Amino acid sequence: MARRWHLEGWTKRRDARILLDRSRQAAIVEPLAFMNLSGPPTLGVATFYKVPPPRILVIVDDLDLPFARLRLRMDGSSGGHNGLKSLIDVFGTGFARLRIGIGRDRENGEAIRHVLGAFSAEETDALPPIVDRCIEGIELWLRGDVQGALNRINASNAKRNEAEEPKDD
Numbered sequence: 001m002a003r004r005w006h007l008e009g010w011t012k013r014r015d016a017r018i019l020l021d022r023s024r025q026a027a028i029v030e031p032l033a034f035m036n037l038s039g040p041p042t043l044g045v046a047t048f049y050k051v052p053p054p055r056i057l058v059i060v061d062d063l064d065l066p067f068a069r070l071r072l073r074m075d076g077s078s079g080g081h082n083g084l085k086s087l088i089d090v091f092g093t094g095f096a097r098l099r100i101g102i103g104r105d106r107e108n109g110e111a112i113r114h115v116l117g118a119f120s121a122e123e124t125d126a127l128p129p130i131v132d133r134c135i136e137g138i139e140l141w142l143r144g145d146v147q148g149a150l151n152r153i154n155a156s157n158a159k160r161n162e163a164e165e166p167k168d169d
Contacts, residue, residue: 001135002028013048015041024142027051039086046091056095057141058087059134065101067123068130072098072137072153074146096141098134098153 002008002019007028010017019028029045031038046056060083065071075093078084084097119127137153140146 001138004135014044016045018045024139026142035083035086037086038083039088039090042087043090053091053095056091057138058084058095058097059138060084060097060099061102062099063102063104065099065103067101067103068126069101070098070130070133070137070153071101072096072141072150098137100130100134 005021005024007019007021010019012018012032015031015033017030017032021027027045027049029042031041033041042056042058045051046053060081062071062079062081064080074096076097077093078088079099081099087095133153137149140152141149
């Protein structure tokens with residue numbers, strides 16, 4: 001997003017990197033703590049800038065979603081994601097979350113190596129339209145078009161499912 005929005009000049013505040021975009025009234029926040037402890041640094045930034053939970057959109061990778069599957073929700077549970085658990089501990093459930101599916105490692109099932117590892121060449125080639133969809137949805141959400149954001153991100157999954165399902169002839 002920073003590259004697409006032509007933003008530079010990250011600042012550090014406690015345990016987070018922050019990039020402000022005043023034209024969109026947005027901030028990109030990257031907690032520097034371990035993912036499982038991302039709640040407190042995020043709370044610190046939100047408190048400093050007086051951002052209430054309904055104006056927060058958290059973006060996470062998700063092993064439990066197939067690669068390229070996206071899921072945008074306005075609130076809800078952690079779904080077993082430890083980073084979201086940490087955020088729920090400090091904010092409650094009333095913040096939006098965009099889950100980006102990275103799938104599970106089919107060869108050896110090692111979660112940590114898979115999450116921290118590089119994408120395959122095939123996955124890397126598939127990333128640009130996924131990133132585009134995410135950013136388009138985020139931009140809609142920032143403008144207050146929640147339904148448009150939900151449609152842009154979640155409806156594309158339905159189209160993909162239809163394309164993947166075998167046709168009965």
